[in-house]
Amino acid sequence: MIRLLPSCAGLLALSWLMPAAAGLALSPCILDGGTGIASAEARCGWLTRPENPEAPEGTQIRLRVAVVPALSPNPRPDALTVINGGPGGSSIDMYADMAATFSAIRRERDILIIDQRGTGASNPLDCPRLESAGMDESESVIREAARACLDSLPGDPRFYTTSVAVQDLEAARLALGYASLNVYGVSYGTRVAQHYARRFPDRVRTLIIDGVAPPEVPLGPIAALNAQRTLDRLFERCAGDEACHERFPDPDAQFTALKARLEAGPIPVTAAHPVTGVPTSIDVTRNHLLMTVRMMSYAPETTRLIPLIVDEAASRENYVPLAANALRIESELSGAIRFGMHNSVICTEDAPFFGNLDLPALEGTYIGPQQAESLISICREWPAGPMDDDLRKPLTVDVPVLILSGEEDPITPPEYGDMAHQSLPDSLHLIGAGQGHGVIGRGCFPGIVTDFVEQGSLEGLNTDCAGRLTHPTFFVNLMGPVAAGERTSEEDAP
Secondary structure (H helix, E strand, O other), X not given: XXXXXXXXXXXOHHHHHOOOEOOEOOEEEEEEOOOOOOEEEEEEEEEEEEOOOOOOOOOEEEEEEEEEOOOOOOOOOEEEEEEOOOOOEOHHHHHHHHHHHHOOHHHOOOEEEEOOOOOOOOOOOOOHHHHHOOOOOOHHHHHHHHHHHHHHOOOOHHXXXXXXXXXXXXXXXXXXXXXXXXXXXXXXHHHHHHHHHHHOHHHEEEEEEEOOOOOOOOOOOOHHHHHHHHHHHHHHHHHHOHHHHHHOOOXXXXXXXXXXXXXXXXXXXEEEOOOOOOEEEEEXXXXXXXXXXXXXXXXXHHHOOHHHHHHHHHHHOOOHHHHHHHHHHHHHHOOOEOHHHHHHHHHHHOHHHOOXXXXXXXXXXXXXXXXXXXXXXXXXXXXXXXXXXXXXXXXXXXXXXXXXXXXXXOOOOHHHHHHHHHHOOOEEEEEEOOOOOOOOOOOOHHHHHHHHHHHOOOOOOOOHHHHHOOOOOOEEEOOEEOOXXXXXXXXXXX
């Protein structure tokens, strides 16, 4: 979200030193993060692009562009650009939420952010009905919702793919006059970052890919398998942790029992909404459980709460912690992903390469095959768009590449980073111990990335501190994690 500043707003004087690029006038603005809490000062403008690249005189769309000026009066000629994932997430929102992570890079370099077409404020392709659809909806219901969404879109969904988006980014670079870019992408954004480097290798000074989506691996069909792997490892760590094991002897069995209980019917709960504080009624369902566990496993701070939340519901019939976290996650996810753009990417670049789903393997996961099957149903209605012939090939470029992975990432595991590392001759793969999806903001990773961008090389990069990250302590009661020597018996829990 972007708010224009009045002309008397107190931006740093350096902000006014940036000249407007031809065809891309920039005005003072404030970027609001997706959480509604964080914000960042910037200069914003609109980049006009043809919706269909093959029809340059046809329908035009406007893409939201933001530049956070360098603090130096003599900034480097290469900017940093950040690319969000999803597909369908706003890069501008992500930057505003994570501005502190990139603050040291901003000392010498501008930061360029563009909301990828179909996301954020860049002709967003929304699908509220698909956003609210549960995984248990029938194929006919999902396909009907997809058709209804297609009828309501403000653009032609065929032209919102990665192959078109990288051309937009290059157009923004040219309009703003940057000699080259330092490109950071996270999750699906790593696909965009890699393909930009493939198309424009001479314009990429450094490349940072965080939570790698390898071009040759389709998004979707094995997401449930990766999520199950992370949950299994969580329960294994609990079994090996004295305090956690004493408090939760068999969290896997508890989780299975709780899932079965919710499959039998919803549980009505009233809980204080974690965002508004207002008492809120919610019928807790199986889908709430699966969504909550999956999304909480993305970050170590929330992962360590999962055994406790499951135990409270399964053993004590206290569904309030589960309900409160489900409400929090629903609030955070609402509107965060533009599902029309998401579908345009998945249905062009991924679904045609799903092959035959391994249904027995997917049935063995807590998510099951429904998510992958829902994508297939949507893509039976969704039109495919342009895809470069080499988009799905492993990236091989002579650009220094820093690859970041979280050891416990439930969607893009470290093995994906290894795949990218094998084809990139000048690359380094760092794995954050105990970390989840997206690690650039963790521990010393901001400093490592800053050093990498500053020197433009992996040579001599000090990465020792990355190995000192650890798994956080489990919560064994609602008061917090247990300290050394603290009692953990049942009677101590509230």
